[in-house]
């Protein structure tokens with residue numbers, strides 16, 4: 001019968017219920033947010049003459065002691081205390097007596113957990129943004145070195161047109177920039193304080209919600225208490241944002257896995273970030289990008305899990321909501337380690353530019369350039385130009401060469417309107433550099449794009 005809410009109960013709870021009902025094993029992660037929330041709440045109650053200055057001093061000193069005990073590992077986390085809110089309040093009351101019992105005036109665990117969890121998510125939004133920027137910086141360093149490194153651009157995983165490797169990495173920089181913006185916009189939208197909403201309907205005490213909001217770094221108090229104690233959109237948003245970010249990471253990882261194979265040979269991951277086989281001594285496996293690809297699935301699982309928890313809940317707080325935390329903690333921790341290890345893998349990988357160039361000579365990547373030449377220089381309608389180019393490709397296949405190496409005489413046999421200046425158009429570097437339209441792959445355009453990301457990171 002040592003429960004804080006035991007007044008109306010005649011027997012204690014079963015230990016089975018204690019184990020089932022408790023969140024203390026995982027919500028203890030929020031101890032900092034919980035203690036800071038309590039200090040802000042007590043400070044406000046004192047300013048409103050609900051607590052005395054003396055009581056406030058006892059509470060803040062007591063909470064400082066609790067914090068110390070938690071951080072040194074002395075604090076006793078007991079399943080029977082149910083959650084961190086009650087464990088901390090109970091310890092505080094043991095330490096300071098009656099003043100501890102007044103702390104929960106004009107507050108409920110419903111607004112308390114909403115404050116703690118929201119502040120954790122808000123903080124993680126910004127920490128993930130910082131980690132994403134560090135990753136972008138490493139990708140940018142590699143990209144800047146390779147704005148002239150030819151690589152086969154693909155569609156349908158088939159060689160399509162020559163691009164440069166910096167341009168290819170620029171695509172991922174674009175994705176990561178959008179990811180950053182998503183975390184930032186979630187942060188902005190959700191930076192409102194639940195504190196003072198109490199159980200669901202507000203409180204008759206003369207509280208000052210503006211004060212607690214500003215003490216805790218929120219932009220403002222929330223508008224509707226009933227919504228605030230049951231809302232978990234902020235948690236869904238970070239799960240969605242992490243899921244989208246991991247989807248981008250997974251796509252890059254998939255390419256790293258392919259590029260590390262003998263068939264591609266475009267990159268070699270460093271020994272430090274590769275693994276071996278227990279049976280095949282020769283093997284060097286890309287476990288890092290494979291795991292990044294795999295971990296994406298588990299993050300999606302957390303998003304689907306919480307969406308499903310929330311879908312049938314009547315207003316306002318329901319205990320189902322306690323299931324919000326573990327998936328978010330797991331997704332956040334997965335995101336953190338993923339960003340860190342991908343950054344290191346990219347920083348230490350070797351780019352095999354010669355293999356990229358060699359691969360660019362397979363598949364007649366400058367075929368579109370021949371067609372464009374026929375249109376621009378010979379005034380041939382595109383459809384006809386497409387057909388003539390098809391013949392040139394077939395001839396190259398017959399000669400077992402790439403179209404970029406074909407001799408002028410073969411082209412002129414196919415169509416007499418073709419002049420010697422055509423050969424320039426077929427050179428792969430020229431083909432890449434010809435794509436100067438806005439956002440295109442030409443080295444000048446790629447450099448501009450990378451400059452844009454550099455400025456973004458420099459803000």
Ligand code: ARG
Nearest residue numbers: 023027083109110113321322
């Ligand atoms: N441990 C609970 C949670 O994480 C805290 C809120 C409990 N509120 C209540 N009325 N039982 O959701």
